[in-house]
Amino acid sequence: MSVDKDTVRRIAKLARLAVPESRLEPMAGELNGIFQWVEMLGEVNVEGVPAMTSVVAQKLKWREDKVTDGGKADELMVNAPEGTDHFFVVPKVVE
Amino acid sequence: MSDLIAMTLAEARDAIRAKKISSKELTGAFVKAIEAGRPLNAFITESGEQAMLMADAADRRIAKGSLGALEGLPLAIKDLFCTKGTRTTAASKILGNFVPPYESTVTQNLWDAGAVMLGKTNLDEFAMGSSNETSAFGPVFNPWRANNSNANLVPGGSSGGSSAAVAADLCLAATGTDTGGSIRQPAAVTGRVGLKPTYGRCSRFGIVAFASSLDQAGPMTKTVRDAAIMLGTMASVDARDSTSMDVPVPDYEKLLEGGIKGLKVGIPKEYRIDGAPAEINALWSKGAEWLKAQGAEIVEVSLPHTKYALPTYYIVAPAECSSNLARYDGVRFGHRASGVHDITDLYEKSRGEGFGAEVQRRILIGTYVLSAGYYDAYYSRAQKLRTLIKRDFDQAFEKCDVLLTPTTPGPAFAVGAKTTDPLEMYLQDVFTVTVNLAGLPGISVPAGLTETGLPLGLQLIGKAFDEATLLRAAQAIETAADFKHSPAKWWTL
Numbered sequence: 001m002s003v004d005k006d007t008v009r010r011i012a013k014l015a016r017l018a019v020p021e022s023r024l025e026p027m028a029g030e031l032n033g034i035f036q037w038v039e040m041l042g043e044v045n046v047e048g049v050p051a052m053t054s055v056v057a058q059k060l061k062w063r064e065d066k067v068t069d070g071g072k073a074d075e076l077m078v079n080a081p082e083g084t085d086h087f088f089v090v091p092k093v094v095e
Numbered sequence: 096m097s098d099l100i101a102m103t104l105a106e107a108r109d110a111i112r113a114k115k116i117s118s119k120e121l122t123g124a125f126v127k128a129i130e131a132g133r134p135l136n137a138f139i140t141e142s143g144e145q146a147m148l149m150a151d152a153a154d155r156r157i158a159k160g161s162l163g164a165l166e167g168l169p170l171a172i173k174d175l176f177c178t179k180g181t182r183t184t185a186a187s188k189i190l191g192n193f194v195p196p197y198e199s200t201v202t203q204n205l206w207d208a209g210a211v212m213l214g215k216t217n218l219d220e221f222a223m224g225s226s227n228e229t230s231a232f233g234p235v236f237n238p239w240r241a242n243n244s245n246a247n248l249v250p251g252g253s254s255g256g257s258s259a260a261v262a263a264d265l266c267l268a269a270t271g272t273d274t275g276g277s278i279r280q281p282a283a284v285t286g287r288v289g290l291k292p293t294y295g296r297c298s299r300f301g302i303v304a305f306a307s308s309l310d311q312a313g314p315m316t317k318t319v320r321d322a323a324i325m326l327g328t329m330a331s332v333d334a335r336d337s338t339s340m341d342v343p344v345p346d347y348e349k350l351l352e353g354g355i356k357g358l359k360v361g362i363p364k365e366y367r368i369d370g371a372p373a374e375i376n377a378l379w380s381k382g383a384e385w386l387k388a389q390g391a392e393i394v395e396v397s398l399p400h401t402k403y404a405l406p407t408y409y410i411v412a413p414a415e416c417s418s419n420l421a422r423y424d425g426v427r428f429g430h431r432a433s434g435v436h437d438i439t440d441l442y443e444k445s446r447g448e449g450f451g452a453e454v455q456r457r458i459l460i461g462t463y464v465l466s467a468g469y470y471d472a473y474y475s476r477a478q479k480l481r482t483l484i485k486r487d488f489d490q491a492f493e494k495c496d497v498l499l500t501p502t503t504p505g506p507a508f509a510v511g512a513k514t515t516d517p518l519e520m521y522l523q524d525v526f527t528v529t530v531n532l533a534g535l536p537g538i539s540v541p542a543g544l545t546e547t548g549l550p551l552g553l554q555l556i557g558k559a560f561d562e563a564t565l566l567r568a569a570q571a572i573e574t575a576a577d578f579k580h581s582p583a584k585w586w587t588l
Contacts, residue, residue: 008459015417015462016424016439017455018447030456030517031463037518038406041476044483051478052485055308055534056295056559061337075196081431088426091438 003031099124100264101581104168104321105348107267111157111167118157118167122150122211125169129213129265134586137250137259139174139232140182141214149211156209163209164328171266173257174215175222176202176312177301181212185303186230187220189423189449191430199301200333201270201312208328213266216256220451221420222277222305225523227255228514229453237285237507238263238582242548245585248507251281251523257315258285262582268316268325272302274309275408276502276527279539282315283502283552286541286580288569289315290322291527293559294534295340298333306415307338309408309531319540319570323347326562342560350563355571356390358564361495365401366526368504375501375551378543382499382553385575386568396491396498400483404529405521407484410464410477411532416454417461423449456517485533488556497568498556500526502539506549526554536562538569541578550580 005024008031012019019027073086082089099121102110110116126143146169153167177183177195184190198206206212219229226249227235235255237248239262250259254271258281261269271278273291282289290313297312304310314325327348332341362383367376383393425431425445432444450458464473491498504525513519530537536559539552553572557565 003463007463011459011462011466014466015458016421016442016446017450017458018443019455019459020447027456027459031459033516033518034409034460038410038473041403041406041410041480044400044403044480046476046479046483049479049482051475052481053478055481055485055532056293056338056340058295058338058340063334072196076427078196079191079193079428081191081425081429090426091435091441093438 003028003035100128102267103317104267104324105318107168108165108324112162118150118153118211119147121167122146122169125213125266131587132263132265134236135238135259135263136233136235137216137256137263137265138171138214139184139186139217139256142181142212145181146211146213153209153211163207164324165205166209167211168209168267169211169213170205171213171216171257171260171269172202173218173254173270173272175218175272175303176270177303178202178212178215181215183215183303184232185221186218186232187449187451187454188231189430189446193428195301197301200298200331200335201302201329204328204331216260216269218256219253220454221303221416222253222272222274223416223453223457224252225276225280225520226513227252228510229451231451234510235259236510239285239507239549240582240585247510249510251284251507253277254281254315258282258287258289261285261287261315261317263584268314268321270312270329271315272310272312273531274305274412275531276524278313278315279502279527279537279552279554280523283539283541284507284550286550286578287315287317288319288322288538288540289313290326290538291530291536292326292330292562293536295338296330296536296560296562298331298336298339300333300335304419306412307419308415309412319566319573320348320351322538323351323566340560345563347563347566351567351570353567354390355386355568358386358391358497358568359495360386360391360393360568361396361491361498362393363396363398363401363491363498363500365398366500368525371501371504374545375504378551378553379499379501382542382572386499386571389571389575391571394495396494398487398491398529400480400487401529403480404484404532405525407477407480408524408528408532409460409521410473411481413457413461414465414474415461417458417465420454420458453517481532484529488533488535492558496558496564500554500556502526502552502554506545506551530556535559536565538565540569540572540576542572542576543578544580
């Protein structure tokens with residue numbers, strides 16, 4: 001499988017990452033180098049092998065369904081690049 | 096002054112308990128050493144003033160007779176651990192001037208035990224790298240240089256600031272995180288000890304996430320004993336990390352005693368790779384002899400899927416990274432691009448400006464392998480390979496208690512030597528990455544010097560949650576290797 005410039009543009013869009021036009025071609029080259037290398041996984045017979053879901057045998061813990069934290073709107077806003085009162089300010093989303 | 100900073104964590108602890116030194120004296124000496132050590136670029140944020148306040152508080156507690164396990168002991172913290180009120184960067188521009196309003200569980204455990212924070216250490220951006228060269232805050236220089244050379248070498252990565260700080264006596268010990276080798280590889284190339292605990296041993300709460308199924312915090316120290324002391328405090332079950340395990344944390348330091356008579360040490364034959372320097376394989380054989388001489392039994396074992404570990408990792412880790420790093424959007428915290436025309440533009444430009452080249456590369460790989468039409472061919476297959484790799488270890492551990500391998504394929508390399516081809520950098524983790532994929536504990540112990548005078552480490556791999564046996568075996572290597580070397584302090588000249 002080979003990645004071309006258009007594929008990089010498409011993945012970058014999916015990843016919400018602005019990749020300058022001049023970087024698309026070199027990035028395709030770098031990704032191809034990596035994908036060609038991982039192709040070696042294709043030589044292993046994985047039929048009937050379960051995909052790993054948890055590296056250490058354990059059941060996901062349950063806890064009581066109750067509020068344990070919160071009321072920290074002021075703290076949450078401290079690092080906001082742009083905010084007003086308890087709202088994050090973003091460009092207009094709905095016309 | 097210089098003997099204060101050269102102490103091990105255990106020596107400093109005992110000196111404080113015996114009231115031979117105060118935490119303020121000790122902390123003051125490190126604050127000065129950190130200032131003098133600035134040419135190494137080991138710290139992103141120094142917190143000397145706060146450290147002196149913490150030391151003062153520790154001294155007052157000591158005077159009252161209350162002693163935590165790490166009372167008054169100054170430590171450096173990898174800048175991937177959130178520290179309340181102290182800027183946390185992950186060595187990325189995207190976090191901007193992020194000041195966490197909360198504390199990571201691991202660091203909270205350290206402060207609860209009385210430890211003092213000296214500052215936040217440099218790392219590869221989001222812990223993605225093996226040389227500390229992807230940091231947005233510049234590379235860290237290894238305190239070690241080759242004989243008769245002034246060339247700057249890398250301190251390993253991603254915990255390169257922590258490894259340099261420990262090796263240069265800028266702290267008693269440091270925290271690191273290890274996703275594919277990021278504690279063990281930097282410890283090895285700086286001649287110090289680095290321990291990656293079992294997945295689930297330490298809480299990941301408050302550690303900036305890279306690959307959640309692989310990330311694990313651990314100590315970087317001068318000695319195996321120090322690693323045992325640190326782990327005892329860092330480890331805990333935590334309601335805020337559902338993958339942290341509710342298993343007892345034993346007194347690792349006490350369990351160091353007892354020797355290794357009858358211990359079965361496996362030598363995985365697949366770790367003898369073509370092209371590895373002869374010095375690496377010679378040291379490995381020597382390590383096996385050291386253990387044998389102390390009563391261990393050496394057995395050959397096979398881990399047949401070893402060669403698939405790195406390519407498996409470079410699907411699984413980027414996939415998790417692309418998902419974890421989706422949170423950086425320029426809206427709630429961190430860097431935000433200016434002059435944008437809509438919300439998508441805001442996301443794309445903020446992320447494009449904020450993430451460095453290696454992080455962008457991994458986000459793209461991850462997005463690709465998780466995208467429609469490729470998921471089965473890549474991600475699903477990699478997760479099956481991971482099962483096979485773990486199975487290899489399960490089978491090997493039926494025949495032995497620990498495994499012995501080299502830590503790295505070579506010593507520290509020159510700054511800039513491996514930055515053009517990403518694959519060449521990835522190969523640094525060839526011996527360490529298997530351990531993360533299988534969730535096991537691994538430790539690197541300094542074991543010798545190359546002909547050019549650079550440190551090399553040996554790695555021991557243990558059974559899940561059996562860090563005690565791992566540490567005991569590591570101490571046996573440490574005793575036999577008798578590695579007493581330290582780098583010449585060229586940066587203070």
